[in-house]
Amino acid sequence: MKPEIEIRRMTASDLDPVTAIAGDLPPAPHWTRSAYSIAINPESTPRRIALVAAGRQPGSILGFAVASLLPPQAELETIAVVAESQRLGVGERLFQALAAELKAANVDDVLLEVRASNQPALVFYQTLGFVKIGLRPGYYADPIEDAVLMRLPLIERFSSEPVDPT
Ligand SMILES: CC(C)(COP(=O)(O)OP(=O)(O)OC[C@H]1O[C@@H](n2cnc3c(N)ncnc32)[C@H](O)[C@@H]1OP(=O)(O)O)[C@@H](O)C(=O)NCCC(=O)NCCS
Structure with a gap:
């Protein structure tokens, strides 16, 4: 069954669960807590967008994604979903939300x-x-x-502009 999740910006209270989730997943990049802390700091450069998939229980985090922005390009630096919630669409929803934010920030191309x-x-x-x-x-x-x-290429894949019939 697909979990009920809310995709939202990563906050300071998410840093411990996010660091723990990545630490439990061998293929995920193992950033330190302070690296995630930098990722959510709007003053740091490059600018980053960090999102979490929050579960229904307070403090429950099922996954997260971080991208660094150098418009018109962005790099998807990490995306991870807790093992027990994988293959339930959480990663895809995280990325769709991230892609919408990247487009709004004038990003055309995502690299990884x-x-x-x-x-x-x-x-x-x-x-x-x-x-x-x-x-x-x-x-x-x-x-x-x-x-x-x-x-x-975000423009080709996620364009919400009407198709020009000419
Ligand atoms: C990669 C990862 C983020 C995917 O998250 P997820 O929530 O499991 O992915 P989704 O359920 O949204 O999958 C969407 C589609 O991607 C494909 N997919 C995802 N995981 C897959 C797998 N293990 N094997 C084959 N296809 C897979 C499938 O097409 C899937 O659709 P389907 O389940 O309907 O067939 C997750 O496996 C993960 O956290 N892995 C460990 C960390 C990691 O390697 N991160 C990437 C490097 S930073």
């Missing part, structure tokens, strides 16, 4: 890097419309591994 072995994430990103645009050999450490570069 993902470990070549992270097959679930590769399929997830392809489902969202990302396409592979390159490889960065040996980009990751512990273990050393290639990064797959992916890109999503």
